[in-house]
Amino acid sequence: MSRPLPSHGLLDRVFRILFPGVMFLLLNGCSSVSYYSQLASGQLQLLRAREPVAKVIADPSRDASLRTHLIHSQKARAFASEHLHLPDNQSYRLYADIGRPYVVWNVFATPEFSLTPQNHCFPIAGCVAYRGYYSQSAARGEAALQRLQGMDVAIGGVEAYSTLGWFNDPILNSMMGWGDERLATLIFHELAHQRFYVKNDTEFNESFATFVEQEGTRQWRAFRGLPPDTDARLKQRDQFIELVLETRSRLEKLYAQPMPAEQMRRDKAAEFEQFRRDYQVMRDSQWAGDKRYDAWVNMPLNNARLLPFGLYDQWVPAFAALFRQVGGDWLRFYAEVEKLGDLPVEKRKAALKILAVTDS
Template sequence: MSQTMKSAFNRILLIVLITFLSQLSSACSTVQYYAQGAKGHLALMSQRKPVKQVLVDKNVSDKRKQQLKEVLEIRQFAYDRLKLPQNNSYTSYVELKRKAVSWNVIANPKYSMSPVQTCFPFVGCVSYLVYFSPEAAKREAEKQKKLGRDTHIIESPAYSTLGVFDDPILSTMLSRSSSSTAEVIFHELAHQRLYRKNNSAFNEAFASAVGQEGTRLWLKEKHPEKLERYEQHLKKRWAFFNLLINTSSELKAWYSHNYEETVTEKGKRRIYQQLNEKYARLKQSWGGDKRFDKWFTQSPVNNAKLSAIGVYYKQVPEFSRQLKALNYDFGKFYRYYEKQEEH
């Protein structure tokens, strides 16, 4: 099937799915969730323009055109050097009038570091729910709060359809540095390369590792003058992530004692206070660098916010070590984990 036919077929399939879902009972939360996802995705797909067309559009800024040209180079590097899927993903563009493409809601029991798993037909169980509007995400978070759970909403610049559709470049993917853009693209393409049903922690950490190590290789080969700055950023980022991951471990151990609630709550507050103090010392060791301050100030720090870091990053060092052991042969790296899945 040609790419044009595939795109048309997928669009028709999605329209049929939306029509089918809209006819089912609105009382069913699973149906509502699928319907909002299908509608949000179709709205996004309908706005796509081929990058080649955007590059000759006089109404598009030179800065944006340069960013899109770089994305095409990043995409080619992903295929050539990282052995990621070669398809029509990231050959079209959508200019979004919002700061995120989706909002992911993660929820944890009040005294647990394990995110609540939500299971659906076809896609399996996931550790977070994806919404295409902040209002829908807030409603879900409020629903979870009423159940006594800690909640957190993650603003996402991109998402993957796992190769079912040709994912577009989004303006939200271009809002930071070129290194950040490369990480996002490599991350999302990694989801297309390998995805394990019912295992969000594996999927996100695997994709994050490919994003990180792929960006390192891209900078080394294409922009060596930017590599040192990226390495310094990674060093600080991992110092920060390790602080959060260690705090999660402390909380998990504390909750395992099953003390009466007043004691458990007191210990929880103590550990979170210590987190603030440790971060202040870490920041001081960086000469007052404030790059991670927003993590503390933009939304409440709680179990859900901490566990989100665990879902995305806790297993990344393990994946990075395996990739290094394979001499950064990305093809062998993917096959190594594919064989694990077979067994």
């Protein structure tokens, strides 16, 4: 059973009094007060917008499709704790309408001739390859400043994020455009972050959560008597990611070469054009002309736009192998994941590489 939780009002008061001051003390002045002030105020707005999902479902004056969507979400939420042994708390048993299509906008930045991201470090989440803004205009302002400094920059809207269990995360209106199963996968993924998280290792954390999402979804479909998902779109997604990763690999080799900046700039542009040609061949010869990725491919490309690819699935095969080794026992699996997370980073990566080979 879940433990009793304080009221939303009490959490809001505690957050309002303590969180901004604690953030400023912990962050050691590593960036402007205004940036962290908008983080605090944005999180507070989200907390204050929450209401119990059960209350929304029971209210006949609320949108019928919203209520139906939330009913399905709560079935997946119960499955997550009862069958996947994910945290049993109020996260995703609350709903919040924040009145915008994204909860935050992330700004990614890299040097012009490097795929190494500009990292930003936080006391709870550790170091990540982006900065988040609750206002799209503020994100655009930060991006403009980075471009003036010669950086490659990209902005990405985010429909959901996890506070890693520090607060009870709600289902957001920004998630309501998804189908019932996609919303379930998001719940599994974000609760996995609450289950276990290692500071400063994005590849480990996201691959772990992605495996839990994928295996959890497979079991969720079986629980409801549905066949495995053989959607061709999943194969297309994997093929597209592989194409992006191949382009990244070629760019990394290019940037390691000693050459004048103008020549490297031309060769960089040529690599992106090669990526577009390869994509068009794959789209027309293997996907029957499916244009789902055309808009992304035809936008201006730079290093920063490639950053998110690979972060979410690099070690998924390793976690899949580990799950098989423990006989599909979730509790034993989580215990082994925690052992991996406790290792020094180089030993952790070496162990994951061994597991990934086992899976191949």
